[in-house]
Amino acid sequence: MNRKKEDLQKNTIDNTKKAKMTTNQGLPISEDEFSLKAGERGPTLMEDFHFREKMTHFDHERIPERVVHARGFGVHGEFQVYESLEKYTKADFLNDPSKKTPVFVRFSTVAGNRGSMDIPRDVRGFSTKFYTDEGNYDLVGNNMPVFFIQDAIKFPDLVHAVKPEPHNEIPQAASAHDTFWDFVSQNTESAHMIMWLMSDRAIPRSLRMMEGFGVHTFRLVNKEGKSHFVKFHWKPKLGAHQVVWDEAQLINGKDIDFHRRDLWENIDKGNAVEFELGLQVIPEEDEFNMDFDVLDPTKIWPEEDVPVQLVGKMTLNQNVDDYFAETEQVAFHPGHVVPGIDFSNDPLLQGRLFSYTDTQLIRLGGPNFHQIPINRPVCPFANNQREGYNQMNITKGQTSYHKNALNDNQPEPASPEEGGFEHYNEKVEGRKVRARSESFKDHFSQAKLFLNSMQQHEKQHMFDALSFELGKCKNMEVRNNVLSEVLNKIDREMTEYVAEKVGAELPEQIEESTYEKSSQALSMKNTPASLETRTIGVMITPDVAEKTLKETKDKFEKHGIDVSFISDKIQSVGDVRVEETFDTVHSVLFDAVVVLKGKEPLQPEAIENLAIAFKHKKAIGYGVDEGNISEVLPFPMDAKGVTNIEKNVDQFLQDVKGHRIWDR
Ligand code: HDE
Structure with missing residues (x-):
């Protein structure tokens, strides 16, 4: 148990133990099913304090959901640095490789309500609270390294535009509507972020399979007071992977909790979820050596120019005991820093430093939210x-x-030598102005950089995503504006494709961004691939032999793959349990599918599931105890990624590891 989990024990009550029921005042309760009445059929009496207390508590059980990032899922874990980073920072938790720092991470979607689905097309929040010996440090990041806007004052406008439209509260958890795209066409600083949002990064396969980014430029400050600019990254050990958009829409119907279930179940099974912390560091003297402004949150530092140094590992390994007490009440704040970590003048970051405390005051009901168990530091305060x-x-x-x-x-107070926080002694001077620096004016080069870096399938997904989103806009002017003011300035091929798809005017060809650079690190295809914790749905006709089932299970489980058997009903075949049916699951919930056929014909549901798995580019395996399968399969037997697992299981496993058969 890590130190934070231990600390939480002080407030943990075990409701599973036998206990007498009492009121909140400790008064034993003799009856909890009937309110106190004047006569069996008479009115309820005001003096029924037990009824009133129970009902009042219930009436007050909700708190305002977060204005953004309302739907989230939290887990506990630990962080450990590989080697001391004292040359960059004096932060104690980044200096001592023997130290295990407890963490609490909350993943979230942004636009949807607390009860919305897990895979909308959206940014994912990736917030980490490090409970260090010098106080809590919060790295409140996203799974995309840039943001829509350059100045915090525009955040309410952005969020009003992407949230459901105010007059009818439609659509839920979706950017595919007029107000959002109107905002984009009127605020072209969002062009780069739009490329990310239209990419597969916005529909991750799992919260365990996405990267995280601090987004802003921060500062690391060492004992000598020297400062470096830094960008923070989280790199998932399992690599970054996606689902496809059609699949995402189906998953949202079949299992609205797809991501949180995946995380909960994997942690429950003891599958550690690991992310490495990466740093991109540049010395303060190099502030002006980039072809963009390092303070601009719509820009990345290409990894080829500033390599990511992997400096430590976070292991998420414990689920919460109480969703509300922990995940709902956790309060993150980019301003929760420790000595050795400081801010830059990024105008987006500066505004965040105000917003997060303010929002907790309304959400958590007052200024003492730091005393809520999940929020209190493990060090004395x-x-x-x-x-x-x-x-x-x-x-x-x-x-x-x-x-x-x-x-x-x-x-x-403690002096800096004794560990007291000292703000970085940066020299600043200037006149008061409401303005944006000229150095923030290039909105399109890195949008192009991102597009240049995509593989063919990734690019196609982006074009299709744009066609979907603009196709959902009812207002023709909005479509035309996005095409002329944004897309046409990034890439002509993309503009032509989307204009054609959504029946909009093709804007005149202009000199689009001529940015030639690309960055391998931006393609998800270049991140690690692994079989660990992959899921395979094995559909069986009811007569498949126990031996076949056992052999199939063994073949896959020895690689860390999770196998579910699916048939017409829940049943036992010898020792093997068939726990899923065509009613309870669907091929969209698995990374790959296998079909095993006995003498009996393949069920129509199996055929439908196979067709959809094929459409979603999944690896498909088959095995035949008896008879022939080829005439019923809804695709050619020799199609890429369709394999006889009895003859060539290695090929099938290779396909599963490759995630999808993108060129099928
Ligand atoms: Fe947030 N953001 N944000 N944000 N944000 C909130 O704080 C805000 C921004 C991020 O799991 C709110 O506690 C402003 C960037 C995450 O509890 C609120 C601006 C990034 C979470 C808020 C930004 C983020 C939030 C709502 C522009 C990536 C979820 C509830 C200046 C680096 C935290 C809350 C959790 C939540 C304000 C922009 C990430 C309203 C004003 C950029 C992951 O305070």
Whole structure:
């Protein structure tokens, strides 16, 4: 159990143990099914304090959902740095390789309500709270390395545009509507982020299979006071992988909880979820040596120019005990820093430093939300702040101010040498202006860079995503504006394709962005691939022999693959359990499918599932105990990625590892 989990024990109540039911005042309750009435058929009495307490609590059980990132899922884990990073930062948790720092991570979607589906086309939040010995450090990132806007003052506009439209609250958890694309065409700084949002990064296969990014440029400051600019990355050990859009839409219907279930179940089974922390570091002196402004949050630092150094590993390994108490009440804030980590002047980051505390005040009901168990540091904390809503601490002593003589100046600030936080001593001067730096004006070069870096299938997915999204816009002017003001300035082929698909005007050809560079690191195809924790749905006719089932299971499980047998009903075949049916699951919920046929004919549901798996470019395996299968398969037997697993299981496994047969 890590230190934070231990700390949470102080407030953990075991509701599974036998206990007498009481009111919140501790009064034993003799009856919990009938309210107190004047006569068996009479009205309920006001004096029924038990009924009133129970109902009042229920009436107040909801808190406002997060205004963005409302739907989230949290897990506990640990972080350990590989080697001391003292040359860059004095942050204690990044200096001591023997130290295991507890973490709590909350993954989220952005636009949807708390009860919305897990795979909309959307950005994913990736927030990490490190419970360090110097206080909590929060890295509140996303699974995309850039953002839609360059200045925080535009955030309410962006969010109003992407959320359901205000007059009818449609559509839920979707950017495919007029107000969002109108915003995009009027605010072309979002061009680069739009490329990411239209890419497969927006529909991850699993929360365990996506990258994370701090987005902004931050600072690392070492003991000598020297500062480096830094970008933070999380690299998943399993690589970054996607589903396809048609599949995402079906998954959202078949299992709205697809991502959270995948994470919960894998952690429950003991499959550690690992991400490596990566840093891109540039010395402060190189601030102006890039062809963009390092303070601009719509720009990446291409990994080929500034390599990502992998400096440590985070292992997520424990589920929460109580979703509300932990995941819903956790409060992240990019301003929660520790000595050795500091901010840059990125105008988006600067605005975030205000917003996050403000939002917790309304969401968590007052200024003491840091005392909620999931939010409190594991190191001691003390100051002169007492009182306020939901104050949980009883603080002894007469003084609650500084300086004081009555309590010998306690609690006393620490000098930087003693570990006190010292803001980086940056020189700043300027006139007060409402303006944006000229160096932020290039909106299109990196949009092009991203497109240049995609493999053919990834590019095609982006073109199709744009056609879907603009096709959902009802307003013709919005479609035309996006094409002329955004797409046409990035890439002509993309503009022509989308204009044709959505019946919009093809804007006149202009000199589009001529950015030639590409970056291999941007293609998901270039991230690691693994068989570990992949899922295979094995559909069987009811008469397949126990031996075949056992052999099939062994073939796959020895590679860490999770196998589910699917048939007409839940049943046992000898020792083997068939736990799923065509009613309970579907091929969209698996990475790959296999069909095993006995003498009996293949069920129509199996054929439908196979056809859809084929459409979604999945590896398909088959095995035949008796008879022939070729005439019923809804695709040619010799199609790419269709394999007889009795003859060539290695080929099938290779296809599963490759994630999808993109060139089929
Ligand atoms: Fe957030 N963001 N954000 N954001 N954000 C919130 O804080 C905000 C931005 C991110 O799991 C809110 O506690 C502003 C960038 C994540 O609990 C709110 C701006 C990035 C989460 C807020 C941004 C993020 C939030 C809503 C522009 C990636 C979920 C609830 C200046 C680096 C945290 C809350 C969790 C949540 C404001 C932009 C990531 C309203 C004003 C850029 C992962 O405070």
